[in-house]
Amino acid sequence: MDVKEALQMLKAKGYKHTDKREDILTVFMNHKGYLTARDVLTRLKDRYEGLSFDTIYRNLSLFVEVGILEETEFNGEKHYQVKCEDDRCQHLICIGCGITQSVNVRPFEEQLEKSNDFKITGHKFEIYGYCSACH
Numbered sequence: 001m002d003v004k005e006a007l008q009m010l011k012a013k014g015y016k017h018t019d020k021r022e023d024i025l026t027v028f029m030n031h032k033g034y035l036t037a038r039d040v041l042t043r044l045k046d047r048y049e050g051l052s053f054d055t056i057y058r059n060l061s062l063f064v065e066v067g068i069l070e071e072t073e074f075n076g077e078k079h080y081q082v083k084c085e086d087d088r089c090q091h092l093i094c095i096g097c098g099i100t101q102s103v104n105v106r107p108f109e110e111q112l113e114k115s116n117d118f119k120i121t122g123h124k125f126e127i128y129g130y131c132s133a134c135h
């Protein structure tokens, strides 16, 4: 997904294109991993005088609702990232910096299906730890 596509998704649901929304989306598209509302505020506060945490937070919730971002909670805080297009893709999440890595759990999944005679149709599965820069 890119910024243009995300803006189209907003438009399709009747939400206006604003510079602020575009800039928030750009922050996410240029970042590999999770960000908090505070991270976004830090990156944009020099550009928008008086930009509030609430405004960011409200937009992030909207982006989740529309299906642009996905959210998860760790370190007691909500974290957001661009929604993964493959709903079977799984992530290693660094709780230090929020960076994520995709991992292939397909072999594990196949083994589970075989040993339990169970057809897996989807899963939500997150692995927390520290990336090479943080541990």
Ligand SMILES: [Zn+2]
Binding pocket: 094, 095, 096, 097, 098, 099, 130, 131, 132, 133, 134
């Ligand atoms: Zn890290």
